[in-house]
Amino acid sequence: MELTRLSAAALAEKIHSREVSAVEAAQAHLDRIAAVDGTVHAFLHVAGEAALESASLVDAALDAGTPPASPLAGVPLALKDVFTTSDMPTTCGSKILEGWRPPYDATVTARLRAAGITILGKTNMDEFAMGSSTEYSAYGPTRNPWDTTRIPGGSGGGSAAALAAFEAPLAIGTDTGGSIRQPAAMTGTVGVKPTYGGVSRYGLVACASSLDQGGPCARTVLDAALLHEIIGGYDPLDSTSIDAPVPSVVEAVRAGASGDLSGVRVGVVRELGGEGYQPGVERAYRAAVERLEKLGAEVVEVSCPHFEYGLAAYYLILPSEVSSNLARFDAMRYGLRVEGGASAEEVMALTREAGFGPEVKRRIILGTYALSSGYYDAYYGQAQKVRTLIARDFAAAFEQADVLVSPTAPTTAFPMGDKVDDPLAMYLNDLATIPTNLAGIAAMSVPCGLAEEDGLPAGLQIMAPALGEAQMYRVGAAYEAARDADDDTPLIQRVPSLEVSR
Amino acid sequence: MSADSPGTISRDEVAHLARLARLAVTDRELDLFAGQLDVILGAVARVGEVVADDIPPTSHAVPLVNVFRPDERRPGLTQEQALACAPAAEDGRFRVPQILGEEA
Numbered sequence: 001m002e003l004t005r006l007s008a009a010a011l012a013e014k015i016h017s018r019e020v021s022a023v024e025a026a027q028a029h030l031d032r033i034a035a036v037d038g039t040v041h042a043f044l045h046v047a048g049e050a051a052l053e054s055a056s057l058v059d060a061a062l063d064a065g066t067p068p069a070s071p072l073a074g075v076p077l078a079l080k081d082v083f084t085t086s087d088m089p090t091t092c093g094s095k096i097l098e099g100w101r102p103p104y105d106a107t108v109t110a111r112l113r114a115a116g117i118t119i120l121g122k123t124n125m126d127e128f129a130m131g132s133s134t135e136y137s138a139y140g141p142t143r144n145p146w147d148t149t150r151i152p153g154g155s156g157g158g159s160a161a162a163l164a165a166f167e168a169p170l171a172i173g174t175d176t177g178g179s180i181r182q183p184a185a186m187t188g189t190v191g192v193k194p195t196y197g198g199v200s201r202y203g204l205v206a207c208a209s210s211l212d213q214g215g216p217c218a219r220t221v222l223d224a225a226l227l228h229e230i231i232g233g234y235d236p237l238d239s240t241s242i243d244a245p246v247p248s249v250v251e252a253v254r255a256g257a258s259g260d261l262s263g264v265r266v267g268v269v270r271e272l273g274g275e276g277y278q279p280g281v282e283r284a285y286r287a288a289v290e291r292l293e294k295l296g297a298e299v300v301e302v303s304c305p306h307f308e309y310g311l312a313a314y315y316l317i318l319p320s321e322v323s324s325n326l327a328r329f330d331a332m333r334y335g336l337r338v339e340g341g342a343s344a345e346e347v348m349a350l351t352r353e354a355g356f357g358p359e360v361k362r363r364i365i366l367g368t369y370a371l372s373s374g375y376y377d378a379y380y381g382q383a384q385k386v387r388t389l390i391a392r393d394f395a396a397a398f399e400q401a402d403v404l405v406s407p408t409a410p411t412t413a414f415p416m417g418d419k420v421d422d423p424l425a426m427y428l429n430d431l432a433t434i435p436t437n438l439a440g441i442a443a444m445s446v447p448c449g450l451a452e453e454d455g456l457p458a459g460l461q462i463m464a465p466a467l468g469e470a471q472m473y474r475v476g477a478a479y480e481a482a483r484d485a486d487d488d489t490p491l492i493q494r495v496p497s498l499e500v501s502r
Numbered sequence: 503m504s505a506d507s508p509g510t511i512s513r514d515e516v517a518h519l520a521r522l523a524r525l526a527v528t529d530r531e532l533d534l535f536a537g538q539l540d541v542i543l544g545a546v547a548r549v550g551e552v553v554a555d556d557i558p559p560t561s562h563a564v565p566l567v568n569v570f571r572p573d574e575r576r577p578g579l580t581q582e583q584a585l586a587c588a589p590a591a592e593d594g595r596f597r598v599p600q601i602l603g604e605e606a
Contacts, residue, residue, distance in 0.1 A: 103583040196563045210562050239569040240562075312548040323523060330524075332598050337589030344599045345524065353526040361525055362535055366542060368519045369511065382549045384559030389552065391560060424541050440563020466564070 003028040005493070008075045008169040008223040015074035018062060022055035022074030026118045029076045033120065033167045035500040041142050042152075042162035044081050046121040047088050051076065058116045071226050071250075073116030078168040080159050081122035082129055083214070084203040085109050092205050093125040093137040093155075096329050096336045096355030106203020107235045108172060108214050115230045120168055123158030127357045128326065129179055129207040131155050132429035135420045136359045143416070144187060145495050146456055150413040153183030153429075159217050160187040164495055170227055171217040176207045177314055178409070178433025180215050181445035185408035185459025188447040188492050190224045190476070191217045193433075195466045196440035197242035200235035208321035209240075211314075211437045219492045221446060221477045222257070225249040228469070244467065252470035256477030262296030264475060267401025271307040272432045272461075278411040280451025284458040285407040288448035288479060291486075292405070295478050302400050304393035309386045310435045315427055316370045316383035317438070322360075323367030329355065362423060391439040398465045403475050406432045408445040408459030432461060442469045446476045447491045448483070457491065511539050 003011065003025055014020040030048050037043055058074040068074070084090050084102035086109075091097045105113070112119060126136040134142040134157025144152040145164040152161040159171035160183035173180035175193035184191030192215045199214040206212060216227035232246040268289060273282060293299045331337040331351035332344070338354045341347035356364070370379040397404055410431055419425040436443040441463060448460035460479065464472035484490045513536040520527045520535075527535070581594055590597035 100587055103579050103586060236569075236571055240564065240566065242564070306552070309549055309552055312546040315542065315546045316549060327524075331589060333584075333596055334587035335589070339599075341599060344601045346526075347599045349521075349524045349526040352524050353528075356525070358531070358534075361520075361527065361531070362538060362542075364523045364525065365516060365519045365535060366539060368523045369515075369539075369543075372519070372522075378550060379546070381559060382552070382554065383546075384561055385554035385557040386549050386552055387560040387563075388557050389554065391563065423538050424545055427542075427545075438560075438563070 004032045004166040006169065007220045008072055008218060009220070009226060011169055012072050012075050016062065016068050022058040022118060023052055025074060026051045026055040026076050026120070029120055029168055036165050036498045037167060038501055039143060039148055039498055040145055040161050040165045040167070041140060042078065042123055042158045042165060042167055043121045044091060044093070044124050044139055044158070045088050047119065050087055051118050051120050055118045068116065070115035070117070070230055072170065072230060074118065075170060076118040076120045076168050077112060077170040077172065078121065078123045078159055078162040079109065079112070079119050079172050080125055080156055080174055082125060082174055082205050083108050083172065084205070085122065088122055090122065090205070091139070093127040093139060094355065094357070094360070095138045096351070098336065100335055104203065107200035107237055108231050109203060111231050117170070117230070123156070123162055123171065125158055126155035127360050128205070129155040129174055129176055130322070130359050130363055132178070132182055132426050133419065134158060135416060136357055138357050141416060144413045145498060146187065146413065150415050151186065153186035153413065155179040156183045156217065160184055160189050160191065163187065163189045163217060163219050164492065165498060169219060170223060172214060172231065173217045174204060174212055174214045175437065176211045177318065177437050178430040180217060181433050181443060181459065181461060182409045182429055184217060184445040185447070185457065186413040188457030188495065189217060189219055190221055190444065190446055191215070192224050192228060192444040193436065193442065194228065194232060194469060195242065195442045197240050198246070198442070199232050200238040200241050202235055202237035206325040208318040209325060210321060211318060221473060221480045222253045224444070225253045225473050242467070247467055247469040249469050249473040252474040253477040256474035257481045259478050259481050260296055261292060261475060261478050264297045264403070264471070265401040266292050266297045266299050266475065267302035267397050267404040268299060269307070269397070269404050269406045270301055270303045271305065272406035276410050276428065276431065277407060278451060280453040281407050281411060281458040284449040284451055285460060288460045289405060291482050292475065292479060295482055297475070300400055302397040302404065304397055304435070306386060306389040306393050307435050310390055310438060311427060311431055313383040313386035313390070314430070314434045314438060316379050317387065319363040319367030320370050320380050321367070323364045323371065326360065326364055359423065387438045390435050394435070394439045394441060402471050404463040406461045408432060408461040412451045412454055412456035412458060436463050441466050442472055444472055444476055446480055449491065511536065511543055
């Protein structure tokens with residue numbers, strides 16, 4: 001099998017046994033990027049030289065008999081362009097940060113480097129992670145490898161498409177309202193939003209600080225778990241970082257892969273389905289739930305009555321935090337500056353007008369509105385109360401079930417351009433993923449087959465209580481193993497081959 | 503601003519908010535955003551349907567406590583690093599446009 005088609009775990013094994021060098025692995029992926037990224041546009045920056053250099057250090061250490069720095073040492077990865085990197089630009093998909101070279105590494109970046117992971121480059125995203133299709137990137141959209149006329153999801157469409165196009169076996173995303181899980185669902189890949197505070201936000205350029213969470217993206221549940229254990233864990237540089245051991249997710253995956261889920265209670269969330277959900281997505285999801293039952297899980301229905309207000313609360317809380325966080329882009333210390341204003345204030349306004357795209361402006365304006373006096377109680381204050389009620393819904397549901405499940409997104413990948421001028425229609429993509437961000441709990445998306453009406457991937461969302469990742473990964477791994485055993489090949493290997501340019 | 507008609511937003515209000523947010527939006531954007539924001543506000547105003555008078559607000563999913571670190575010296579950015587990406591720098595400092603407008 002080609003190196004680019006291997007899982008990260010399989011590739012690591014070959015590298016660590018010296019069957020393949022880390023440089024060869026990096027070069028194979030760089031070649032693949034050169035061949036297909038003109039079409040896919042998953043990357044905003046490819047760091048070929050740095051990648052090969054980092055890989056050669058891994059090779060040198062292994063050749064000298066040093067044990068691998070981590071179980072994924074030498075494996076290539078695609079990093080979402082929202083994490084700072086001292087040796088690569090960090091743009092967040094925005095013109096306001098075009099060419100910005102941060103003077104420091106994010107903690108996630110530093111941990112990847114320390115683990116010997118080869119960072120291939122930075123991936124495309126909706127500007128400042130605001131969007132569900134990657135069409136709001138200031139550098140042009142990313143295309144879905146399953147059908148290049150369709151979106152790959154967002155905001156982490158670049159990371160997810162890089163996996164599905166076999167440009168990288170691992171990627172990092174961030175999930176504020178579904179930006180890891182929804183692209184995973186759209187591209188037939190695995191995406192995990194850890195418990196809030198589980199992965200450091202230091203050096204993650206903020207969208208909405210109380211919701212943002214970095215996490216692993218991969219093509220298999222095991223690969224996601226291996227990456228999760230590398231990037232997760234306490235970081236004194238992030239004051240919201242959880243000071244507790246990282247859940248043993250790799251062990252949980254190995255246990256889950258045996259396929260026995262007896263004793264596990266799986267809660268089907270009644271409110272996440274029905275109206276607004278594509279029939280083929282719902283059927284794929286129902287089949288996934290049946291499969292969990294066959295594996296021995298006890299399936300119960302749970303009700304979360306306040307979820308129907310989740311979207312509304314989210315699109316008040318998020319823009320409020322955005323309007324405050326993005327005030328830092330003031331044209332004074334770094335980033336774009338548009339000259340021509342008579343005062344600093346005018347320069348600021350002209351720069352922000354030129355540097356931000358339409359969705360970012362809309363959300364800044366919306367947040368400014370929601371926080372303004374006279375509206376604060378009715379909007380922001382009320383949204384925070386709804387947030388409490390959603391957290392209580394989860395707490396009640398987790399008394400009846402160990403994990404909760406739903407479709408990850410209401411539809412499969414939609415055609416490019418379909419929703420780009422209809423913000424509310426775009427927001428509805430996040431219907432099923434938003435509640436977990438509001439409550440700060442863990443959730444993941446695992447591909448659950450193709451929708452019959454369009455042959456595109458659908459995602460099974462598995463949600464777990466705060467720091468309950470082990471159980472979530474166990475269920476995801478068991479499901480994945482059963483799915484692959486029933487089909488002849490893993491779902492992701494059924495991606496149509498992309499036209500290759502040489 | 504008055505709160506008598508939540509869920510609706512006028513073009514003038516959008517212009518005012520854009521000024522507060524330091525966004526020099528164009529007339530075309532004002533037309534576009536006013537319509538779109540009106541639709542979005544109509545949808546998010548639904549939070550008002552929830553009876554939640556006695557419900558405490560949640561600002562953070564995880565309970566926050568003040569975090570202290572040892573008061574020890576550690577390296578920060580050098581002056582050169584800090585200024586490396588500045589739009590303009592002079593004499594080791596950030597060079598900024600005049601802070602106050604003409605009339606001040």
